[in-house]
Amino acid sequence: MVDMDLEFTPQDDLPIPFRVHECMLTEARAAFPREACGLLLGLPGRITHALPARNVHARPETHFEIDPQALIDAHRAARGGGLQVLGYYHSHPHGPPRPSAEDIRLAAGDGRIWAIVGEKRVELWEDVAGGFRAISYSLVNG
Numbered sequence: 661m662v663d664m665d666l667e668f669t670p671q672d673d674l675p676i677p678f679r680v681h682e683c684m685l686t687e688a689r690a691a692f693p694r695e696a697c698g699l700l701l702g703l704p705g706r707i708t709h710a711l712p713a714r715n716v717h718a719r720p721e722t723h724f725e726i727d728p729q730a731l732i733d734a735h736r737a738a739r740g741g742g743l744q745v746l747g748y749y750h751s752h753p754h755g756p757p758r759p760s761a762e763d764i765r766l767a768a769g770d771g772r773i774w775a776i777v778g779e780k781r782v783e784l785w786e787d788v789a790g791g792f793r794a795i796s797y798s799l800v801n802g
């Protein structure tokens with residue numbers, strides 16, 4: 661499978677709809693003390709939806725694994741002309757919203773966005789070759 665150009669630029673300031681931001685915070689609260697996780701969907705360069713998924717990891721208090729079926733379904737929908745899979749989100753119930761050693765191990769370096777919820781805030785990271793890069797965002801309507 662060839663990924664489309666995700667079209668995030670180094671200067672970023674990515675627009676994130678308020679409702680996407682709120683969804684991630686709400687899901688993180690609801691999953692506590694386990695990690696919440698899900699997908700970030702949208703149009704190239706613009707996240708429009710957070711799609712909650714089951715965390716199927718055997719130790720969800722400290723790890724996450726997005727339900728593989730949710731990933732398959734999302735990629736299939738994208739290929740069929742639906743929203744693109746621009747990234748993922750998960751929560752850190754007991755830590756800051758920065759990539760953990762485990763997150764770094766899991767990173768694919770594929771340019772997707774990882775939103776991490778921790779300490780009641782959301783930080784965005786771009787999964788690029790060589791590691792995660794913090795990216796700035798602005799909350800927008802819509």
Ligand SMILES: [Zn+2]
Nearest residue numbers: 752759760763
């Ligand atoms: Zn993590």
